[in-house]
Amino acid sequence: MRVACFTSASYSYFDRVRVLFETVREFHPEWENWLCLVDEDPPDFALDIDHEDVDRVVRLGDLGIDESLAWAFQHDVVELCTAVKGPMLCHMLAQGIDKVIYLDPDTALFGRLEEVLDLLDRHSAVLTPHQIDPDKTRAAILDNEIGSLKYGIYNLGFVAVRNEPRGLAFAQWWRDRLLEFCFDDVPNGLFTDQKWCNHAPVFFPEIATLRHRGYNVASWNLSQRPIRIGVDGAITAGADPLKFFHFTKVTHVGELMLERYAGGRIEVFELIEWYKRRLASKALRGVPARWWHYGTYLNGSPISKEDRLAHRQRWLAGQRIGNPFAI
Amino acid sequence: MRRRSTREAEAIKPFFDSSYYLSVYADVAAAGCDPLAHYCASGWREGRNPNSEFDTQYYLRTYHDVAAAGMNPLFHYAIAGRAEGRRVAPVMSVARRRLRQAWEDEANRPDDSQLPPRLGKDHILTVEEIEAALSREGLSGVVIAVSHDDYAVSVGGVQNILGDECLEFRARGLTYLHLCPARPVRGLAQAAVPGDFLFALRCNGEALGRADDLTLQQALVRLAGLGMPIAWTVHHLMGHAPETVGRLVQESRAQERLLWAHDFFAACPSYTLLRNDVAYCGGPAPDSGACRVCAYGSQRRAHMARMRTFVETVRPTLVTPSDAAADLWQRATGVMRIRAEVLAPATIVFSERPRMGAPRARLRVAFVGSLVFHKGWQTYLRLADGFRHDERYEFFQLGSSAGGVPAFVRHVPVQVTASSRDAMVHALAQNDIDVVISWSVWPETFCFTAHEAMASGAFLVARREQGHVPVAAQQYAPFASRGLESEEELHDFFHTGAIQAEVGRAQRRRGILLPSMGSAELLMLPVEAEAEAEVEAEGVAA
Numbered sequence: 001m002r003v004a005c006f007t008s009a010s011y012s013y014f015d016r017v018r019v020l021f022e023t024v025r026e027f028h029p030e031w032e033n034w035l036c037l038v039d040e041d042p043p044d045f046a047l048d049i050d051h052e053d054v055d056r057v058v059r060l061g062d063l064g065i066d067e068s069l070a071w072a073f074q075h076d077v078v079e080l081c082t083a084v085k086g087p088m089l090c091h092m093l094a095q096g097i098d099k100v101i102y103l104d105p106d107t108a109l110f111g112r113l114e115e116v117l118d119l120l121d122r123h124s125a126v127l128t129p130h131q132i133d134p135d136k137t138r139a140a141i142l143d144n145e146i147g148s149l150k151y152g153i154y155n156l157g158f159v160a161v162r163n164e165p166r167g168l169a170f171a172q173w174w175r176d177r178l179l180e181f182c183f184d185d186v187p188n189g190l191f192t193d194q195k196w197c198n199h200a201p202v203f204f205p206e207i208a209t210l211r212h213r214g215y216n217v218a219s220w221n222l223s224q225r226p227i228r229i230g231v232d233g234a235i236t237a238g239a240d241p242l243k244f245f246h247f248t249k250v251t252h253v254g255e256l257m258l259e260r261y262a263g264g265r266i267e268v269f270e271l272i273e274w275y276k277r278r279l280a281s282k283a284l285r286g287v288p289a290r291w292w293h294y295g296t297y298l299n300g301s302p303i304s305k306e307d308r309l310a311h312r313q314r315w316l317a318g319q320r321i322g323n324p325f326a327i
Numbered sequence: 328m329r330r331r332s333t334r335e336a337e338a339i340k341p342f343f344d345s346s347y348y349l350s351v352y353a354d355v356a357a358a359g360c361d362p363l364a365h366y367c368a369s370g371w372r373e374g375r376n377p378n379s380e381f382d383t384q385y386y387l388r389t390y391h392d393v394a395a396a397g398m399n400p401l402f403h404y405a406i407a408g409r410a411e412g413r414r415v416a417p418v419m420s421v422a423r424r425r426l427r428q429a430w431e432d433e434a435n436r437p438d439d440s441q442l443p444p445r446l447g448k449d450h451i452l453t454v455e456e457i458e459a460a461l462s463r464e465g466l467s468g469v470v471i472a473v474s475h476d477d478y479a480v481s482v483g484g485v486q487n488i489l490g491d492e493c494l495e496f497r498a499r500g501l502t503y504l505h506l507c508p509a510r511p512v513r514g515l516a517q518a519a520v521p522g523d524f525l526f527a528l529r530c531n532g533e534a535l536g537r538a539d540d541l542t543l544q545q546a547l548v549r550l551a552g553l554g555m556p557i558a559w560t561v562h563h564l565m566g567h568a569p570e571t572v573g574r575l576v577q578e579s580r581a582q583e584r585l586l587w588a589h590d591f592f593a594a595c596p597s598y599t600l601l602r603n604d605v606a607y608c609g610g611p612a613p614d615s616g617a618c619r620v621c622a623y624g625s626q627r628r629a630h631m632a633r634m635r636t637f638v639e640t641v642r643p644t645l646v647t648p649s650d651a652a653a654d655l656w657q658r659a660t661g662v663m664r665i666r667a668e669v670l671a672p673a674t675i676v677f678s679e680r681p682r683m684g685a686p687r688a689r690l691r692v693a694f695v696g697s698l699v700f701h702k703g704w705q706t707y708l709r710l711a712d713g714f715r716h717d718e719r720y721e722f723f724q725l726g727s728s729a730g731g732v733p734a735f736v737r738h739v740p741v742q743v744t745a746s747s748r749d750a751m752v753h754a755l756a757q758n759d760i761d762v763v764i765s766w767s768v769w770p771e772t773f774c775f776t777a778h779e780a781m782a783s784g785a786f787l788v789a790r791r792e793q794g795h796v797p798v799a800a801q802q803y804a805p806f807a808s809r810g811l812e813s814e815e816e817l818h819d820f821f822h823t824g825a826i827q828a829e830v831g832r833a834q835r836r837r838g839i840l841l842p843s844m845g846s847a848e849l850l851m852l853p854v855e856a857e858a859e860a861e862v863e864a865e866g867v868a869a
Contacts, residue, residue: 110616231608233615242616256389259418266422266605273426273603274620277434 003117004032004055004097006088008081009105010039010294011287016105016247018282019275021053023109023244032097034058036088038081040293045286063087065179073324074312075182076305077292082156082193083182086175093163093171103244104157107216108275110235110242115212116160123208124166127154127197128216133224133238140223140261147220150186152194157246158216159197170204213238218246219254222261227268235267247275298326335367338405344378344734351376351731367399377401379708379733382416389414421705422605429604429622432513439516439566440523444509446477447527450536457538457546460530461502461555468556469502470850471547471579473572475565477507479529482744484775485562485589488672490745492560492845497531499851505529508566509537514596515630516568524571540571547579558583560846561643565592569637576641583850586643588652589772593634594659597623599701599769607769607792610659631660638662646849648672648773649795655770668849672773675782675803677838682784690827693723693760693785695751695776698730702776703766703790706814710764711736714821725754751776752840755783761830762786766817770794781807782838786830788817807833 005024009017021033034056041047049057060068065087072080085102092100099120101113119126130148135141161167177196184192201207213225217237225238235242248254250272262268296302303325311324321327340363348362349355352375355365362370366377374384386400387393390413393403400408404415417423461469470492478489493503508516509525516524521541528535528543538546551557557579564572576584592598594610602608602621611617613631618624638660645667647653653667694707711722715735724732725739732738741754755763763780765787771777771794778799780787787808789796800808809829811817820826844852 110619229602229606229608229617229620231611233608233611233617235616235620255417262418264419266419266426269419269423269426270603270605270620273430277430277622 001099002032002097003028003030003099003101004034004092005101005103006034006036006092007103007105008036008038008084008088010037010077010081010292011042011284012077012290012292013081013105014284014287015279015282017054018052018284019108019278020103020105022278022282024103025053027109027112031101032056034088034092036063036084038077038084038294039291042287042291042293058088058091060084063091067320067322069323069325070311070315070321071179072294073303074308074315075294076184076308077295079182079184079192080294083178085156085159085193086171086178086182089159089161089171090168090175093161093168096163098163099160100163101160102156102158104246106247106250107157107244108247108278109244111214111244113215113243115210115215115243119208119210120160120162123206124162124164124204125170125200125207126160126210127156127200127207128158128210129153130155130216130220131224132211132213132221135223137223143257143260144220144223151191152196152198154194154197154200155216155218155220155246156192156194156197157218157248158244166204166206170200170207173203174200212240212243214240214243216244216246217242218248219257219261222258222268223263226263226265227271228265229267229270235271245271245275247272250276250279294325296325332367335399335402336363339363339367339377339399339401342378342381342401342405346738347378347731347733348375350728366401371399371401379731380415380712382420385417385420386413386415421700425604425700426622433622433626436514437512439510439512440519442510442512444525444527444537446480446507446511447509447529447537448534452528452536452538452542454542454545454549457528457535457543458549460535461504461546461550462553463502466502466555467500468558469504469550470496470558470560470846471575471581472503472505472560472562472846473564473567474505474507474562475567476511477527477529477534478505479532479534482742484672484773487743487745487748487775487842488589488845489562491842492847493532495844495847495851499847501851503531506543506572511566513565514626515564515633516566518570518633519568521571521574524568540575544575544578547575551578551580557581558585558850559641559643560585560587560646560850561641562587563589563592564634564637565598569633573637573640584641584643585646585846585849586638586641587846588645588647588656591656591659591772593638593656593662594631595623595627596630597621600655600659601701601769604700610655634660635662638665644668644849646670646846649798651770651795651798652772655794670843670845670848672845673775673778673840673842675778675838675840677782677803677836680836682835682837687759687761689719689721690761690830691721691723691759692762692764693725693755693758693780694736695724695755695763695765695780696726698724698726698728698732701767701769703764703768704730706766706768706817707764708733708736709814710817710821713818717821719824719827720821723758723760725751725758725760748842749840751779752782755780755785756837760785762788762826764817765789765793765796767793767796771796774799778803778840782840784835784837786826786833786835788820788826803838804835807835 032055035054036058065071116126135144161171178193182192183190214237217225228236343363345362371383376383393400478486496503506526509527522539524540525537527537559576559581590598591600600608600610608617613628645665657663698704714720722736724736725741728738741751743750763785765777774796777796781804787800789800791797791810791812797810
């Protein structure tokens with residue numbers, strides 16, 4: 001049985017990738033760690049994976065996407081890093097991985113994900129909803145429940161798929177949609193890879209919804225899952241042991257949202273502080289600040305949103321440009 | 328311009344706490360300028376806070392409209408922000424600041440061998456000098472005490488115990504040699520190469536100088552060779568290399584060895600067992616989730632291993648100030664097979680006569696001691712703030728004001744020193760304090776301030792999960808104390824006025840706090856009792 005975990009990121013999130021894989025290795029040393037690196041190396045820098053908790057690095061060109069550069073050009077960094085998740089999932093299944101677990105780079109494990117492995121023995125895939133329990137206050141309903149109506153019921157910071165026909169069918173469907181429609185365009189019903197999965201349990205009824213409160217804990221469900229640390233040393237979310245936390249926006253703004261739902265408890269801020277310190281210790285040296293290979297033309301000038309939209313229109317009209325980055 | 332600044336000053340005046348500002352910003356106090364004018368002119372731009380609650384930087388960072396307008400944030404709060412319900416500080420700001428600081432301190436731990444020596448007399452001792460100081464004629468033995476700082480200079484409960492036991496040993500003709508690290512650091516010192524660790528020595532209360540471990544070892548070996556009985560009492564190993572102390576104990580051929588547990592340093596560098604300096608952790612397994620997210624977690628396993636090796640090498644008798652401390656110490660360190668003694672550092676003897684007089688119309692409520700987080704200062708501040716306009720209560724703080732006492736708490740300066748050990752008990756009685764809030768967030772092994780409160784005749788309100796304090800309250804003031812579970816319960820107790828009724832019914836008595844003899848009680852009393860028994864037996868035989 002080959003189980004592999006993957007994440008997708010550009011170099012600017014490499015500190016997060018390192019923290020994630022460090023925690024995955026600690027709790028699941030038996031898993032393979034795969035990175036979909038949505039970036040290319042800056043001059044005078046080469047990634048040395050022998051010194052990383054990473055077993056395989058897959059780049060854009062390895063994913064079997066037709067005209068991958070022209071396709072990539074349509075997307076900003078968030079869109080592209082999420083759009084590759086479908087192709088990467090199919091790529092790993094095609095490589096013979098039996099169970100594939102995707103985790104966002106800004107997550108970290110706090111325990112073994114046994115519940116997921118068990119569910120995958122009986123289901124084709126597993127998803128985690130943003131919320132499991134209804135909120136009670138108007139402010140929380142606005143922030144959380146209505147937030148999920150806008151951005152998607154499931155949080156695609158996590159998805160797990162088994163290598164069997166129904167799992168493959170889901171992966172293939174998601175891949176196809178992401179290749180065409182992975183944009184941050186909430187007014188038109190799209191939110192990158194995430195909102196698509198509102199359809200998933202309907203189209204693929206054998207997909208399991210994981211209702212364990214220790215999975216994918218974040219500001220959007222903290223109101224219903226207070227973090228506690230017992231005198232036995234166990235960290236819990238709601239009544240369940242914490243399995244992984246989603247450290248979305250480790251910034252002043254992100255902390256304001258956590259403050260709102262911390263319920264007067266300090267523990268969630270302890271997790272945040274721990275995470276910030278891990279990130280600082282895992283910073284990637286040798287890559288310029290704000291580096292993203294696909295964010296600029298080859299001559300170094302930045303690609304604007306207008307440029308991407310214009311390119312997309314040409315792409316949809318059937319015009320084919322070999323490498324739009326070279327223009 | 329002038330009119331605007333006058334208007335600004337007038338508007339913020341009700342929210343500005345001058346005494347807080349002056350106590351926190353010593354430079355402003357030293358310059359002798361008006362604190363409010365200082366805040367308006369430059370203080371807010373320097374990120375200074377106008378009272379204990381308003382966080383200037385947070386307000387500007389959170390409300391971009393205020394920052395963009397270049398406006399004094401407290402002025403904005405006074406004329407608009409307050410009515411709009413804007414926050415004045417991050418949620419749990421004090422605890423979060425401590426949390427960040429704990430990680431900062433751990434990240435910036437200095438290489439202790441590179442620090443300049445700070446404690447001890449500036450004189451390097453020779454083997455002969457040490458030997459001479461320890462082997463004056465007529466002396467019947469040497470007691471070597473080890474602790475983290477210079478007990479004759481620093482003030483505190485542990486330091487008082489050392490001072491007391493020094494007097495007791497000297498009175499019995501023994502030499503009392505005190506060792507502390509010349510380079511004090513948080514946590515354990517790095518394991519030192521023999522000859523590299525520098526001690527500060529104090530003999531019979533007099534500062535001797537500094538000596539490295541090999542020099543000291545040679546002196547002790549010579550004394551042991553001359554047949555001088557040597558006993559060790561290790562009060563604290565913070566700042567020490569336990570391997571070095573362990574070697575000295577062995578080389579001195581000591582028969583008697585005590586290891587005190589004034590706190591839980593043997594279990595964790597966070598000796599109060601406060602995870603990240605903010606929440607009681609219970610001393611769980613070092614591979615637990617709690618230790619993983621704690622600033623002290625990464626060192627804890629090695630720390631415990633070094634402490635355990637020390638215990639196994641030295642095989643001391645564990646001395647704890649209370650039963651509660653002994654149980655937790657053994658659980659948190661995992662060192663179960665150790666001989667243990669309980670010795671309370673002080674006891675209270677009460678007057679037979681109950682305190683007379685009707686209770687005041689306004690209860691005088693006090694916090695005793697330093698304004699530190701782990702002693703519950705923040706809980707007290709929230710209580711005093713919540714009831715600051717309540718005619719039923721007046722709020723006091725007795726002790727040092729370092730850190731800043733806000734205007735709604737009346738500060739009474741009190742300093743407990745070796746020569747005025749009952750200063751706090753007297754001050755509490757003189758100020759007619761009715762109630763003392765004891766709300767340590769860690770399990771106190773022995774809480775002097777709670778004992779001082781009870782000895783003064785004050786009614787003690789104590790957090791229940793607080794180590795030995797509830798036990799002591801039950802022992803000394805069962806009818807003049809109340810244990811509470813939570814801060815909400817504490818506020819309810821005041822809100823409903825239940826506290827007034829309980830204080831009215833309470834049997835309050837004055838008493839005196841009698842210090843123990845410290846290690847002398849364990850090392851000397853058994854010997855003396857044996858000697859007396861022998862004398863009596865001889866008498867009978869004669």
